[in-house]
Amino acid sequence: MGRSSVRGGGAGRHRGGGGDRASDLGWDDSLYEGGDGRRLSTPPRQRSYVPGDDDDEYDDYEGEPPRKKRRWGLWLAATLAFLIFGTAGAGWLYYRHLNANLGKKPLNIGTGSQVDKKPPNAAGQSELNILLLGSDDRSSEANQKLGGARDTANQKPRADVQMLIHASADRSNMSVVSIPRxxxxxxxxxxxxxxxxxxxATYDRINTSLQHGGPGCTVATWTKMTGVHIDHFMMVEFEGVVSMADAVGGVPVCVNQNVYDKKSGLKLTAGTHDVVGKQALQWVRTRYAWGSDLGRAEAQHMYLNAMVRELKAGTKLTDPGQLMDLAEAATKALTVDPDLGTVKKLYDLGNDLKRVPTGRITMSTMPVLPDPNNPDVTLVENKPEAAKLWQLLRDDSAFDGKDKKKAKKKTAPTGTAHPTGDVPVTVYNGTGFNSEGPVPGRAAAVVASLQGLGYGQADTNSTPRPMADTSITYGSPEEQADALALAKAIGLPDRAVKEAKGTETVTLVVGADWRTGNTYPKTAGSEAPEKAPDSADLLNGEDDEKCMEVYAPYRW
Structure with missing residues (x-):
């Protein structure tokens, strides 16, 4: 495409206005010594180099000596783009061959870390959650060439890049959350x-979860943290990723200054450039030039959004041979859960996700804080801010806030509520989603309380249904008034009451947020957020005007 126009003019997208991102954050160039740009001391949001740690993550392609524990990220953009847009043309050409390329691993291998999947909504639609993982496996020669660190070839891989994709039940929007490694x-x-x-069970960096038995443990870790049921995972290695980028063609990215990061090898002039192959890999692996791991996540989001836009515009993948190359490379690079383990299932998933409008895709990064125990090296979840993201995901509400009118719209109940004694209520114990384990007999205790309120037909169902949030569902519009009356009786907010296809009676699932007492705790029932917090660094799928801000020591 030959793009070279300069966007952003140094203003960038970070809060606080224009100028130097480093100086805006109070960083000083004197933090760097020597010619390699290694950080010797660091502000809270920037991870420092620690001897023996895994900060030196890059080999350049001119033969830099191997270093331990490299990181990468191109898998994310190429894989998601393949699933959404690339499968339809190539998927059936070598069906059995491509199926054999796919690796398969169990979905969730955690103890007590499963969350029950919510029933379909009134229209029979189900939300979809997919965890994307990037493995730094160096067991193959090709992976070692791309990732370096031959001396770590026999070590267990880690999941250095992790993103959760949430597609809404009606496929009107998609929310994507990254967690820094x-x-x-x-x-x-x-x-x-x-x-x-x-x-x-242990407390460690999230990228090490892959070493605890495979991707199923990383899925379990996300589930425990978010309370979100995860339907599928996809894990990708180095090998084949560059080939995928070559098959797709160039993806436009933008920098507001000339950038040269010796660690990754990325060197670009100010403006917009189409990156492909090795240069695309350099783009998504770069961290130092952006100032932090959070900057790297932002660059990956920019790359992914740009790829989606290019593919939707129809400018890529018009050649059958190109499609075959992409399908071959993508399936060789993928490991998935068994329920996603054929090309047809990937094809169907791609067609399904393709319905989401680009303008309703929102990228984000989980809000984090410096780790109090090691502030220069690791991070911790900013729980109050991150909780807003997890609540939106569990409520199937869009990060962009455009669902707030729909959420606030009240539908008048059909008819009036029946006498409590005439309303069958089924109660499940969903308190198992908790680090303390399920509360024994919790459903029976709630049933006894309901019977005291006149719900003589209330009864328990012993099937485990672990959930983070307490909820009430009903199966037909005629039961809506009864469900709302039940919610009022136990102090549950109306937003927790929803029609669900296939629900035979008014159903109450007592979640992990209601472990004791006869009435739902008011603190747990506070108002749900209308949109994702600004601290999550939101980026819209149609935003093609943003440029990455280059940290001063990496300008030339």
Missing amino acids: DTMVNIPECQDPETDEVYP
Whole structure:
């Protein structure tokens, strides 16, 4: 495309206006010494180099000596673009061959880390959650060439890039959340399905969760943290990723200054450029030039959005040979859960996700804080801010806030509520989604309380249905008034009451947020957020005007 126009003019997209991102954050160039730009001390949002740690993540392509624990990210953009847009043309050409390329691993191997999937809405539609993982596996020669660190070839890989994709039930919007690799999290107990080895629960960086039995433990870690049911995962290695980028063609990215990051090898002049192959890999692996891991996540979001826009515009993948190359590279690079383990299922998923309008795709990064125990190296979840993201996901509400009118719209109940004694109510114990485990007999205790309120037909169902949030569902419009009356009786907010296809009676699932008492706690029932917080660094799928701000030591 030959783009070279300069966008942003140094203003960038970070809060606080124009100018130098580093100076805006109070960073000083004197933090760097020597010619390699290594940070010797750092502000809270920038991870520092620690001898023996994994900060030196790049080999350049001119033979820089191998270093430990490289990181990468191109898998994300190429894989999602392949799933949404690339599969339809190539998927059936070599069906059996491509199916054989796909690796398969169990979805969730955590102990007590499963969350029940919500029933379909009144229209029979179900939301969809997919966890994208990037493995730094260097067991193959090709992966070692791309990622370096041959001396770590026998080590267990880590999931250095992680993003959760949430497609709304009606496919009107999509929300994507990244978590920085060095975020400290609670990793639940996991059992490796191949060796039966049990990995005890621990507190560690989220990228190490992959080493606890495979991708199923990373899924379990996300589930425990978010309370979101995850339907599928996709994990990609280095090998084939560059080939995928070559098959797709160039993707436009923008920098507001000339940039040269010796660690990744990325060197661009100010303006917009189409990056492909090795240069695309350099773009999504770059961290130092953007100032932090959070900047790298932002660059990956920019790349992914641009790829989606290019593919939707029809400027890519018009050649059958190009489609075949993409399908071959993508399937070789992918490991998925068994329920997503054929090209047809990927094809169907791609067609399904393709319905989401580009303008309703919102990228975000989980809000984080410096780790109090190691502020220069690791991060922790900013719980009050991150909780808003998780609540939006669990409520199937868009990050962009455009669903707020729909959420606030009240539908008048059909008819009036029946006498409590005439309303069958089924109660489930969903308190198992909690680090303390389920509350024994919780459903029976709530049933006893309901019977005291006149609900003589209330009864328990012993099937486990672990959920983060307490909810009431009903199966037909005629039951809406009864469901709302039940919610009022126990102090549950109306937003937790929803029609669900296939629900036979008014159903109450007592979630992990209501472990004791006869009435729902008011603190748990506070108003749900209308949109994602600004601290999540939101980026809209149609935003093609943003440029990455280059940290001063990496300008030339």
